[in-house]
Amino acid sequence: MRRRHDRALGRLVYTAVLAAGLLGCDPASGDVRQWTAADHDPPSPNEGQGGKVAARPVASTETDQGLIELAWQRNCASCHGRAGRGDGPQGPMVRAPDLTNAAWQERVTDAQMAETIKKGKDKMPAFDLPQPVIDGLVKRIRSSRAR
Numbered sequence: 001m002r003r004r005h006d007r008a009l010g011r012l013v014y015t016a017v018l019a020a021g022l023l024g025c026d027p028a029s030g031d032v033r034q035w036t037a038a039d040h041d042p043p044s045p046n047e048g049q050g051g052k053v054a055a056r057p058v059a060s061t062e063t064d065q066g067l068i069e070l071a072w073q074r075n076c077a078s079c080h081g082r083a084g085r086g087d088g089p090q091g092p093m094v095r096a097p098d099l100t101n102a103a104w105q106e107r108v109t110d111a112q113m114a115e116t117i118k119k120g121k122d123k124m125p126a127f128d129l130p131q132p133v134i135d136g137l138v139k140r141i142r143s144s145r146a147r
């Protein structure tokens with residue numbers, strides 16, 4: 001009696017596994033693309049360092065600066081120029097000021113700069129950018145100050 005019960009249970013488990021296996025192979029269900037080498041995760045730069053692998057790349061100051069640089073070149077350089085001197089292609093047309101000017105930098109506060117970027121001013125359009133990006137752009141302008 002015990003044996004028969006076990007056999008029946010075994011068959012039940014077997015059937016369940018088989019059914020699951022078949023479901024898994026059903027071409028209509030889910031993602032069944034052909035596996036390619038690209039499906040491999042790229043090798044982690046942390047690999048081999050005591051077996052610790054970061055789940056996600058940690059935001060580094062370096063990548064943040066890359067993003068700010070990109071935001072500047074995309075949104076600001078057309079008027080203010082690559083370095084902020086007001087010599088972008090549209091600079092003269094809108095009279096973009098030289099943001100590296102030391103005297104201006106003395107007068108203006110970070111908050112005022114951020115305000116101008118967010119709200120615009122005259123020919124300067126408003127930019128709806130995330131606050132960390134605005135802060136980064138302000139820092140970038142500060143670091144471009146002419147000595």
Ligand code: HEC
Pocket residue numbers: 071072075076077078079080090094095096097099108112113116117121122123124125127137141
């Ligand atoms: C279409 C051209 C244009 C673009 C694009 C532009 N600006 Fe300007 N910007 C101006 C002009 C013109 C002024 C001068 C505004 C005024 O004082 O009348 C100005 C002024 C400024 C000022 C100084 C404001 C002050 O206090 O005198 C800052 C800071 C500034 N821009 C930052 C930026 C940043 C950062 C970006 C990109 C996110 C940007 N600008 C994009 C044209 C532009």
